[in-house]
């Protein structure tokens with residue numbers, strides 16, 4: 001017999017053990033992608049069993065198929081559009097009613113289901129005993145008892161899947177909604193069924209129920225039905241009648257009836273033998289969610305993660321930097337001087353290296369976040385911070401991305417995936433860049449140490465960070481009011497029991513995250529680095545050898561006339577001066593330099609001249625680059641660091657610079673366009689260029705405005 | 721009486737969700753339906769979220785969501 005291929009989807013509520021079971025069923029043979037156009041991860045695996053090739057998809061964890069969140073929409077589209085042959089529904093036996101709710105919705109769509117009553121070990125501890133055979137018979141869904149973590153009960157899954165598949169045309173059971181509702185459902189079904197073509201694609205009963213639930217999505221699907229107008233008319237009548245009869249909205253009536261049916265079935269098949277005694281989760285929550293210790297404990301944990309990410313990450317990061325330096329040097333030594341060399345060494349190797357050095361940070365951070373999520377602590381964080389975050393139109397879970405943003409916007413934006421509501425995620429991602437990242441610190445350090453006394457420096461730095469936080473929070477509020485209108489997503493959240501995370505799952509999770517980062521962001525970042533290389537290199541200036549020869553002679557003569565001789569150290573000094581002058585002149589001549597001059601009128605009211613303009617432009621590549629550009633512009637060489645005295649001195653002596661300008665520049669660097677890598681991640685995570693351009697525009701506008709106000713006020717107050 | 725008026729460790733039985741639209745539906749789908757019994761596990765202070773136990777799991781709700789659930793004490 002020839003091989004047959006069947007498609008199986010694994011569905012279930014979050015934390016039901018779905019991923020664990022998916023991993024067990026597919027072994028190591030699975031690959032990860034994204035659902036088309038969205039950032040919901042799509043795992044798929046292939047398994048051969050008997051004569052069948054079984055394709056297994058892991059659907060996002062959802063509580064229902066109502067299509068409110070992105071996850072639900074994806075799960076639902078998969079079920080509706082791809083029509084899998086069988087769905088395996090993983091359920092947590094300790095609170096089976098809520099898990100059966102999803103199961104019933106899937107059954108309604110007419111897809112054969114296999115139910116896995118998972119977590120039977122925990123259920124036993126709770127004294128819960130389910131008669132799975134009786135329950136399965138009652139609902140018309142074959143059930144197995146499993147313990148995903150111990151792989152027990154999984155042997156029979158594929159046999160059950162195949163037998164369910166082969167018997168799919170047998171008379172099926174369906175959930176009954178009680179006489180009153182059934183009467184209306186029947187009326188609608190009759191109208192829908194007039195269009196025979198339509199009901200080939202969608203089960204009419206499912207459509208009818210969804211209409212009573214006021215499902216917009218189904219309404220638009222219905223447009224192709226011949227009897228559309230009649231159906232809609234009947235639907236509106238029915239909804240009105242139901243609301244009047246039951247004294248509540250019809251969508252709630254439908255939900256209550258579904259639960260009623262489930263409660264009825266569970267009552268007959270579930271026994272609780274002992275009353276619940278000690279609960280580990282509740283004991284932990286007593287501390288973790290305590291009104292007084294809860295928040296400090298959370299902040300301490302956050303601080304720890306932060307330290308781990310950026311301190312522990314520093315070491316591999318410096319090794320990576322070293323490696324890329326070596327590769328750059330090596331490539332530099334074998335490629336002949338010229339444009340190609342500059343492109344490869346500065347543009348490509350520099351760009352790839354600049355991207356990969358973040359990898360250790362991302363790895364560590366996601367390791368920590370995975371643990372927070374898998375243990376169940378993440379939900380507690382949302383519980384603790386929601387009150388505060390809600391004031392700014394955000395959700396409790398936005399807290400993590402924001403705090404992470406102090407380290408680096410890239411992992412921060414990626415971590416916003418824990419937010420299940422699309423609008424919440426959008427707002428959070430757009431606000432993250434205001435939380436001043438680590439790469440901006442060298443710029444602050446340089447300017448503060450050059451222009452402010454030591455006793456002031458802490459306060460100055462603190463004020464910069466605080467302004468960033470305030471801008472981030474108030475921008476969120478603004479975004480909520482203007483671009484992501486509507487209330488923030490409801491806070492109706494399960495607090496799952498604490499569980500030890502599974503090492504395997506976390507390993508996968510991290511590998512996936514890193515791969516995504518490298519693949520998606522990588523190409524964009526490299527392309528952008530090449531652009532920055534291009535605008536700082538072209539058009540090329542023909543070095544005027546004669547001119548520099550003359551400058552060299554002048555300096556040499558001057559030194560000789562003063563000291564009588566020319567020491568080696570003097571020659572090195574002169575070489576350096578000449579080299580920096582050349583680089584500066586080339587930069588001035590390049591596109592970046594020209595842009596600096598062009599934008600000078602725009603940044604003049606902020607107290608910046610064209611040199612600062614060039615530094616700002618090169619800051620697009622990465623914020624720390626601002627320091628080295630200033631080094632070039634102030635003729636102290638590009639290999640300066642923020643601790644370098646010569647640059648500090650040069651800035652201090654520049655007539656243009658003063659403490660006010662320095663402070664305004666710090667504010668500007670804090671707020672304006674985030675670095676290219678961040679923009680690339682925004683594109684990757686939000687999918688649309690629109691948000692990249694929005695960020696560029698919005699952040700620049702805010703930066704200009706804030707800088708303008710501060711500079712002009714400062715000038716009036718006589719600070720300049 | 722609405723759910724948020726209850727105190728820690730109070731037991732209740734759900735009467736009705738007074739909120740309509742997405743949020744009401746969402747709350748109902750989590751198992752907050754007529755006749756279901758539960759207990760208040762904790763309330764965060766200063767009007768923070770409330771945690772209840774229903775159907776043998778823990779559910780947290782914001783103040784205004786909890787206020788849209790009518791319950792009777794049992």
Ligand SMILES: Nc1nc2c(ncn2[C@@H]2O[C@H](COP(=O)(O)OP(=O)(O)O)[C@@H](O)[C@H]2O)c(=O)[nH]1
Nearest residue numbers: 014015016017018019020119147148149499502
């Ligand atoms: N006690 C117990 N824990 C399980 C079982 N199955 C999975 N887990 C654990 O439950 C947690 C959540 O599982 P996961 O597969 O990530 O759930 P998902 O959110 O549905 O994908 C993990 O810590 C698992 O190790 C089980 O049958 N019994």
